Amino acid sequence: MRKSKKLKSLVVVGLSVLLLTACGNLGSGGTTNTTTEKDSNSGYQTTGSTSGDNYAGVIVNGRYRTNKSRGVGIAQNSDNLYNLKSFESGLTEISKNVFSTKSYVFQEGQILSKSTVQKLLSRKSKSNKIGLNPVDNGKTDPNTRNPMYVQQIEEQDYMKEDGDGKLSLAGMTIGIGMNRKDYYQKEEYGATYTSTISKEEMVAQGKKAAQAVLERLRSTEKVPDNVPIVIAMYQQAENDSLAGGAFYAYTVVKSGDQISSWNNTDLATYVFPTASDDESPNSNDEAAFNSFKKRIQGFFPNLAGVTAQVQYKGSNLQGMKIKITTQFYSETEINSFAQYVTKAAKTYLPSDIPVEITILGSDGDMQALVSKDSGDDAYYMHVFSSY
Numbered sequence: 001m002r003k004s005k006k007l008k009s010l011v012v013v014g015l016s017v018l019l020l021t022a023c024g025n026l027g028s029g030g031t032t033n034t035t036t037e038k039d040s041n042s043g044y045q046t047t048g049s050t051s052g053d054n055y056a057g058v059i060v061n062g063r064y065r066t067n068k069s070r071g072v073g074i075a076q077n078s079d080n081l082y083n084l085k086s087f088e089s090g091l092t093e094i095s096k097n098v099f100s101t102k103s104y105v106f107q108e109g110q111i112l113s114k115s116t117v118q119k120l121l122s123r124k125s126k127s128n129k130i131g132l133n134p135v136d137n138g139k140t141d142p143n144t145r146n147p148m149y150v151q152q153i154e155e156q157d158y159m160k161e162d163g164d165g166k167l168s169l170a171g172m173t174i175g176i177g178m179n180r181k182d183y184y185q186k187e188e189y190g191a192t193y194t195s196t197i198s199k200e201e202m203v204a205q206g207k208k209a210a211q212a213v214l215e216r217l218r219s220t221e222k223v224p225d226n227v228p229i230v231i232a233m234y235q236q237a238e239n240d241s242l243a244g245g246a247f248y249a250y251t252v253v254k255s256g257d258q259i260s261s262w263n264n265t266d267l268a269t270y271v272f273p274t275a276s277d278d279e280s281p282n283s284n285d286e287a288a289f290n291s292f293k294k295r296i297q298g299f300f301p302n303l304a305g306v307t308a309q310v311q312y313k314g315s316n317l318q319g320m321k322i323k324i325t326t327q328f329y330s331e332t333e334i335n336s337f338a339q340y341v342t343k344a345a346k347t348y349l350p351s352d353i354p355v356e357i358t359i360l361g362s363d364g365d366m367q368a369l370v371s372k373d374s375g376d377d378a379y380y381m382h383v384f385s386s387y
Helices: 005-018 082-096 114-121 199-218 283-299 331-348
Strands: 044-046 058-060 105-108 150-161 167-178 181-185 192-196 229-235 246-253 267-272 303-313 316-326 355-360 366-372 380-383
Touching: 058 105, 082 150, 082 167, 082 229, 082 246, 114 150, 150 199, 167 199, 199 229, 199 246, 246 267, 267 283, 283 303, 283 316, 283 331, 316 331, 331 355, 331 366, 331 380
Parallel strands: 167 229, 316 355
Antiparallel strands: 044 058, 105 150, 150 167, 181 192, 229 246, 267 303, 303 316, 355 366, 366 380
C-alpha cells in the first residue's frame, strides 16, 4: 500500500510551524501546551498552543476561522510556491515582535475580503479606483510598460478578550509582497516576458502601497483608530529560485493613518550550494553544509540531490531547511539512511538554529523527516511507513 500523502502533509506542516517553515522562523523554545481552552459565555474556543512561542488560534461555532483572502495574488503571477510559505511564516515571526504570544490570540484575516484584495492587487483603472498597481500604459516592451509592483497581500488579526468575555480586535499585521521581476505575456498562452524592477523603485512603490492599505483599513468601522497595525514589506523571490523571498522592512502604526518611519529587517534568503555570484554572508555556514552533504553522499551514493534553504539576519544564520532526494525503495534502506543523516547533522550542522531535513523519494513522496529546534542537542527522526 502506498504511503498516505495526506498524513505526510499534515506532519510536515505542523513541524514546519514549530521549526522553520521555509526558514521563516526566527525564534524557538517554549513549554508544551496542547490543551484546548473554552469560554462558555462567549461561544468561542482557542486551539491551544503547541509551545509558548506560538499563538493559539480562534475557533468559532466549532470551526477554525480561515483567512478570507489567503493566497490571492501569489497564484496569479508566480510559479515559486516557496514565496507563499516563507511569506506567511515570516509574517508571523514579525508579528511576535509586537504582539506577544502570551497576551494575544491569533485569528486569520477577517477584515479584507477576497474581492477587496483582488482589486488592490489589480491595476488602477476607471472601474478600479483602489488598485495598487499602475494603470496599463498600453505598452508591451519590458522596459517601457508599467510593471506590476505589488504581488500579494496577507492579513493577520490579533485578538484579546474584552470585559464581556468576547474576543475583540487588538492588533493587525499586514504583509505586502513586492516584485523585483514582473512576469507577463503579450498574448494569452504566448511566451513569457520579464520586466525588471530596481530595488529603489520596489521600495518606493511599496511605501505607497502600504500607506494606501493603511488608510483603507482605518476608514472601516471594524478597525478602531487605536488598534496597532504592523505593515511588513516582502521581496518576492524569482520564479526559478529554489528559495522563497524575505521581508526587508516593517512599520508599527499605533494609531492614525500615517506611516512615519520604517524598520529594516536585514533578512535575506539563500540556497546552498550557492551560485558563484550569490555568496552567503558567512562562508563557514556553507562549508558546514558542504561537509554534511559530502559525508552523506559518500556513504549513500544513491542520492539525486541535496540542497538547503537558509535565512540570515545580517551575517547571522537563523535557520536551515534541507531537502534530500533519494533513489531508495527499501524501508530498511530509508531507515538506515535517516539514522545516518541524523548522526551527520549533529556532527556538521550548526547547533544553535532550527534545522529541518526532509528526505524524499524520486517520485516526490516523503520518506523521512529529521528535525531539531534552536539550541536542541537531539534531533527528532521519523520514517514514514509503507502501511
